[in-house]
Amino acid sequence: MKFSRRKFVKSTAVALATAVATGAAATTSSLSGCAPKPTSESTGTSSSDSIKTYSAVCRYCGVGCGVLVGVKDGTVVEVTGDPDNQTNKGANCIKGMNLVKLLYGEDRLTKPLIRDDKTSKGTKNGLREATWEEALDLVAEKLKATWKTDKSRLAFWGSGQQPIIEGYALVKFWKAGLLSNNIDPNARLCMASAVVALMNTFQTDEPANCYADIDSADVFVTWGANMAEAHPVLYSRLVARMQDNSSVKHYDLGTITTKTSKSANKVLIFKPGTDLAIANYIANYLVSNNLYDADFVKDHLQFKAGQENLSDALEDGYDASDIGQKVNDVHGITFDEYAAMLAPYTLEYVAQLSGVEASDLEELAKLFADPKLRILSLWTMGVNQHNRGTWMNHNIYNIHLLSGKHAMPGCGAFSLTGQPTACGTAREVGTFSHRLPADLVVNNAQHRRYSEAVWDLPEGYLDGIEKPGPHTVKIFRDMSSGKYDFFWSAYNNWAVSMPNLTRFLGKGDKKGLLDTFVVVNEVYPTLSCDYADVVFPVSLWVEREGQFGNAERRTAIFEKAIDPPGDAMWDLWVFVQIAKRVLAGEKISDDDAFTKLFGLIWDNAKDDFIGEQREVCKTLWEEYRTFSNPDLNNRANSINKDAEEKFGTRADDGTYTPSKLKMEAKQLAPYDEYLLNHGLSWPCREVNGRWLGTSWRFNNGGSQEDGYDQLGVQMYGKAGLAGNISFYKSATSKPSVVFRPYEPPAFEPNEEYPFWFVTGRLLEQWHTGSMTRRIPELNDALPEALLYMNPNDAAALNLSEGDMAKVSSAYGSVDIKVSVTSRVQPPAGRVFAAFFAEETLINLVCEDVYCPLSKEPDYKKTIVKIEKR
Amino acid sequence: MNASRDLLEPTSLAEESVVISSVLVETKAASLKDVTTYLAQMPGVQVHSTHGTCLVVTIEAPTIDASYAIATELTAIDGVLNVQLVYANFEDDPGIKARMRADAKN
Numbered sequence: 001m002k003f004s005r006r007k008f009v010k011s012t013a014v015a016l017a018t019a020v021a022t023g024a025a026a027t028t029s030s031l032s033g034c035a036p037k038p039t040s041e042s043t044g045t046s047s048s049d050s051i052k053t054y055s056a057v058c059r060y061c062g063v064g065c066g067v068l069v070g071v072k073d074g075t076v077v078e079v080t081g082d083p084d085n086q087t088n089k090g091a092n093c094i095k096g097m098n099l100v101k102l103l104y105g106e107d108r109l110t111k112p113l114i115r116d117d118k119t120s121k122g123t124k125n126g127l128r129e130a131t132w133e134e135a136l137d138l139v140a141e142k143l144k145a146t147w148k149t150d151k152s153r154l155a156f157w158g159s160g161q162q163p164i165i166e167g168y169a170l171v172k173f174w175k176a177g178l179l180s181n182n183i184d185p186n187a188r189l190c191m192a193s194a195v196v197a198l199m200n201t202f203q204t205d206e207p208a209n210c211y212a213d214i215d216s217a218d219v220f221v222t223w224g225a226n227m228a229e230a231h232p233v234l235y236s237r238l239v240a241r242m243q244d245n246s247s248v249k250h251y252d253l254g255t256i257t258t259k260t261s262k263s264a265n266k267v268l269i270f271k272p273g274t275d276l277a278i279a280n281y282i283a284n285y286l287v288s289n290n291l292y293d294a295d296f297v298k299d300h301l302q303f304k305a306g307q308e309n310l311s312d313a314l315e316d317g318y319d320a321s322d323i324g325q326k327v328n329d330v331h332g333i334t335f336d337e338y339a340a341m342l343a344p345y346t347l348e349y350v351a352q353l354s355g356v357e358a359s360d361l362e363e364l365a366k367l368f369a370d371p372k373l374r375i376l377s378l379w380t381m382g383v384n385q386h387n388r389g390t391w392m393n394h395n396i397y398n399i400h401l402l403s404g405k406h407a408m409p410g411c412g413a414f415s416l417t418g419q420p421t422a423c424g425t426a427r428e429v430g431t432f433s434h435r436l437p438a439d440l441v442v443n444n445a446q447h448r449r450y451s452e453a454v455w456d457l458p459e460g461y462l463d464g465i466e467k468p469g470p471h472t473v474k475i476f477r478d479m480s481s482g483k484y485d486f487f488w489s490a491y492n493n494w495a496v497s498m499p500n501l502t503r504f505l506g507k508g509d510k511k512g513l514l515d516t517f518v519v520v521n522e523v524y525p526t527l528s529c530d531y532a533d534v535v536f537p538v539s540l541w542v543e544r545e546g547q548f549g550n551a552e553r554r555t556a557i558f559e560k561a562i563d564p565p566g567d568a569m570w571d572l573w574v575f576v577q578i579a580k581r582v583l584a585g586e587k588i589s590d591d592d593a594f595t596k597l598f599g600l601i602w603d604n605a606k607d608d609f610i611g612e613q614r615e616v617c618k619t620l621w622e623e624y625r626t627f628s629n630p631d632l633n634n635r636a637n638s639i640n641k642d643a644e645e646k647f648g649t650r651a652d653d654g655t656y657t658p659s660k661l662k663m664e665a666k667q668l669a670p671y672d673e674y675l676l677n678h679g680l681s682w683p684c685r686e687v688n689g690r691w692l693g694t695s696w697r698f699n700n701g702g703s704q705e706d707g708y709d710q711l712g713v714q715m716y717g718k719a720g721l722a723g724n725i726s727f728y729k730s731a732t733s734k735p736s737v738v739f740r741p742y743e744p745p746a747f748e749p750n751e752e753y754p755f756w757f758v759t760g761r762l763l764e765q766w767h768t769g770s771m772t773r774r775i776p777e778l779n780d781a782l783p784e785a786l787l788y789m790n791p792n793d794a795a796a797l798n799l800s801e802g803d804m805a806k807v808s809s810a811y812g813s814v815d816i817k818v819s820v821t822s823r824v825q826p827p828a829g830r831v832f833a834a835f836f837a838e839e840t841l842i843n844l845v846c847e848d849v850y851c852p853l854s855k856e857p858d859y860k861k862t863i864v865k866i867e868k869r
Numbered sequence: 870m871n872a873s874r875d876l877l878e879p880t881s882l883a884e885e886s887v888v889i890s891s892v893l894v895e896t897k898a899a900s901l902k903d904v905t906t907y908l909a910q911m912p913g914v915q916v917h918s919t920h921g922t923c924l925v926v927t928i929e930a931p932t933i934d935a936s937y938a939i940a941t942e943l944t945a946i947d948g949v950l951n952v953q954l955v956y957a958n959f960e961d962d963p964g965i966k967a968r969m970r971a972d973a974k975n
């Protein structure tokens with residue numbers, strides 16, 4: 001680099017970092033050497049030094065940080081933390097340095113691939129290059145044949161990494177085009193328990209709080225969350241908050257000690273599964289000592305109890321069994337009855353059950369009893385991937401609601417996500433087997449009528465999808481049993497991420513997967529590709545325009561900055577090409593089905609999209625946001641208000657109570673606003689011609705400009721209630737505190753399998769490693785999966801650092817190298833491994849049991865034996 | 870404290886490949902001085918300013934990989950709580966340069 005250029009770049013680097021460090025209201029336009037802020041009109045704004053800058057969102061983890069991507073000669077040459085994106089305000093974690101490398105791995109897929117010989121499945125061989133025409137025709141023919149013969153034998157598996165518009169188009173194709181609910185996302189593996197509990201508690205999905213709460217909380221409670229590795233920027237904020245204010249405390253609750261434990265004042269290591277009892281002890285402490293927030297309880301809460309003794313979802317027939325059919329049953333109870341149910345959760349009992357010091361439990365309970373303290377609970381997979389994951393989510397809400405600590409600045413129960421758009425796509429678009437967009441569900445007639453209105457379908461058309469489809473685990477179990485003919489996946493790597501791979505990869509049930517026609521959209525060859533009949537090479541990250549929605553309800557757009565390599569194409573183009581072929585000759589009433597559904601973005605005469613990617617995204621977005629802006633569509637608006645009195649209840653005296661959908665509760669802004677604002681958190685409201693986001697849902701404690709849900713409460717809620725909160729989306733405006741007892745894990749260690757085996761993620765390798773393993777620096781830092789053991793356990797088995805061990809469960813076994821380093825410190829009797837490595841497939845060992853309510857697998861409590869190799 | 874001008878001068882006057890990035894290093898209050906001293910002797914690393922317990926630091930190294938290795942090293946220094954990336958320019962990274970030449974030809 002020339003001296004003058006080097007000086008210029010360095011000045012830019014210093015100026016940007018200084019602005020972020022000082023919290024200066026920096027925008028990129030105000031700083032020397034940086035590109036101006038992108039606007040809705042301009043894709044890729046030019047800076048003075050021929051680098052074009054595009055606004056984007058980091059591709060890696062669930063935090064969803066904003067980044068600016070600089071492009072020169074068609075190549076990404078610069079990344080900058082986006083100071084205008086409120087998620088990270090200009091700072092990324094150091095993994096951001098490697099963002100560019102994920103695009104340029106040596107083995108990017110650039111040509112469609114077809115497998116002619118099925119016997120090569122499960123190997124690295126057998127795929128040959130093909131033309132797009134041949135691959136698309138083949139996939140469409142297989143899909144159509146299955147659809148026409150028996151549509152229960154087809155499925156699509158999506159993702160919390162699928163951009164919003166692509167997920168939306170896919171849902172429209174699958175649910176309205178194919179009239180199929182056989183679609184589910186990988187978010188079932190990470191977020192489903194959070195979703196079910198939020199719906200049960202508040203009747204609306206997604207957290208009420210925001211990331212900025214980390215900057216003002218007095219106490220952090222992390223529950224089964226290794227944020228230091230899985231949510232690095234949020235953890236940085238947590239550490240900074242503690243650094244700024246020495247009275248701020250952190251309590252880390254988990255079954256193993258992790259990097260996140262380092263900042264904790266107290267680390268509470270509990271016996272797996274007993275977190276349910278710990279939360280109930282805290283609730284019991286608040287209630288029995290009269291230390292709950294009585295006003296909050298009176299104004300806001302209703303109490304319920306649910307079906308207990310659920311046993312475990314181990315067998316394929318569980319969902320259809322007597323108990324499986326009752327798992328969602330709840331009934332109203334009084335506060336006193338709730339108190340009586342909590343009574344057995346005494347300090348002594350829970351300390352003994354959980355193994356946590358009684359004094360530590362009591363200390364934590366006392367914090368919740370202090371009305372002045374702002375407590376922020378943060379949790380992820382330890383809570384969600386739990387044989388009672390939904391219950392544990394409930395129990396955290398219960399203590400925050402009883403103590404009046406929710407939906408307030410610095411204070412609330414905040415479930416984090418594991419993927420960058422688990423919220424935006426899987427949850428908001430509704431790529432689950434039971435959902436429609438915007439929290440609507442298929443088995444509700446009013447919801448189907450509303451969706452028909454937005455999609456301009458004849459009334460009753462969606463009654464064909466009234467029955468929810470199979471959840472992820474059921475799809476894979478049934479595929480293993482030979483019940484599928486066609487399976488298509490995108491933005492995921494199920495051959496590494498599913499539990500009980502011994503069964504799902506055809507090593508247990510031999511037929512199944514090998515007989516199913518498998519299609520994979522991919523950017524790199526993955527283990528899933530080894531089982532594919534067709535692989536579609538697709539665009540990665542900023543090779544197309546896309547949209548992510550993160551855990552603080554923030555939707556942000558990443559602009560197309562570069563072209564995909566070779567013949568790789570936009571996933572949306574692939575979906576539309578298949579839809580066009582499969583729906584050819586099909587009708588919706590008298591209309592051509594494909595044109596009815598996709599005519600808004602596809603020009604049949606030109607056989608191409610109408611306009612560039614920006615225009616296509618905008619057109620689909622405007623239709624999608626009608627779901628949360630009912631006044632954009634008269635028919636939808638009438639259903640939203642129940643204006644024709646079709647869905648409500650009529651009392652004996654003739655009084656009619658309408659069933660209002662309150663779709664504006666998730667209101668989204670016009671597409672351009674997300675570009676202008678570098679992301680906005682819904683509900684978004686138009687105030688004096690400006691679109692504003694919402695930081696605290698249901699909170700009426702300030703103006704919309706300041707991030708409060710002022711207009712939402714005005715529209716549907718009530719002012720003047722305790723805490724200035726109004727839970728306007730809940731039934732009778734009262735969230736439900738549902739008593740959920742402690743029930744033990746599916747299995748507990750025994751003589752044959754004496755260890756608990758916990759799986760998870762580590763900083764360098766994200767999920768199944770399909771991106772991070774292409775980056776030498778990340779891969780070199782953690783090149784192989786390791787079994788982290790307690791040194792005493794290792795010594796007892798004569799195992800030392802670097803020795804090979806065989807880990808076996810009743811499901812399967814794997815050989816893995818032992819580590820006794822301090823990165824992850826399991827207590828005696830527990831071991832940990834991350835799941836990223838396909839050559840050390842730890843999910844061959846992982847148990848196959850899921851939360852009976854959410855159907856999310858438990859990845860944290862397999863019982864295993866360990867032998868020296 | 871403001872960034873002093875001479876620190877903005879490149880660490881070498883030679884025309885060489887260099888990846889330039891800026892990071893924020895958050896330290897424990899008691900470790901601020903020690904960390905600053907330690908950083909000062911690390912090749913390619915410069916501290917430009919201090920804001921409370923947060924240091925504005927640049928990294929100059931020949932490749933992205935070498936830059937990342939230094940950033941990772943920073944996270945491991947005693948007294949460092951956190952390292953956050955603000956900016957990275959890798960137009961000089963040999964792999965990226967080769968890519969630019971290939972893309973420019975296409």
Ligand code: SF4
Pocket residue numbers: 058059060061062063064065088091092093094095096231232233234
């Ligand atoms: S915290 Fe996550 S989203 Fe943010 S920069 Fe790091 S990897 Fe990317």
